[in-house]
Amino acid sequence: KAGVTQTPRYLIKTRGQQVTLSCSPISGHRSVSWYQQTPGQGLQFLFEYFSETQRNKGNFPGRFSGRQFSNSRSEMNVSTLELGDSALYLCASSLNRDSWGLSYEQFFGPGTRLTVL
């Protein structure tokens, strides 16, 4: 079974530009979460999508947005890029939760390294 894939793997942008990152979850997984990882802040939760609906959102400004398609693929968009947006952006997929409320484990993609100049 193929793992979580993210494209592109590397991106270089300049301040003020916008960027779109893509994530394809493991086949059958309907939940996709996005994270930002920086040396100073560590891993921070951005948002989670399930069945095309945003279920959860972290504490990031509105410049960060996302969406999920009917095939569970997800994209995240960052507008008006700032230098501080330079980070590794990670996507994770899971089966979500079963009928007993047990949460399934998350599987991560390799990430997209975004550099803002």
Add this chain to the structure above:
Amino acid sequence: KQEVTQIPAALSVPEGENLVLNCSFTDSAIYNLQWFRQDPGKGLTSLLLIQSSQREQTSGRLNASLDKSSGRSTLYIAASQPGDSATYLCAVRRRDDKIIFGKGTRLHILP
């Protein structure tokens, strides 16, 4: 507010030793706790997932325990090998479904 702390931040041990990594969290109302490893510049690899109703999980040389009442989890690695060198992260999924990560423990196994 849920906080997740991992101590120590870095650890170096000789090959072959058994070791314990610690993770503590402030709010015991969690769905689960998951341990990951991350190699430099790479994504995260899931190691073990412990549901809130469980006390421990084992996979090969790894054993993770969960004590919700004290807000602690430990990851035990037996007979460490140089290939175990990586950053180990723990993450808790809160009851509101948000996931909070610790800053990780950077582990270096000395050959």
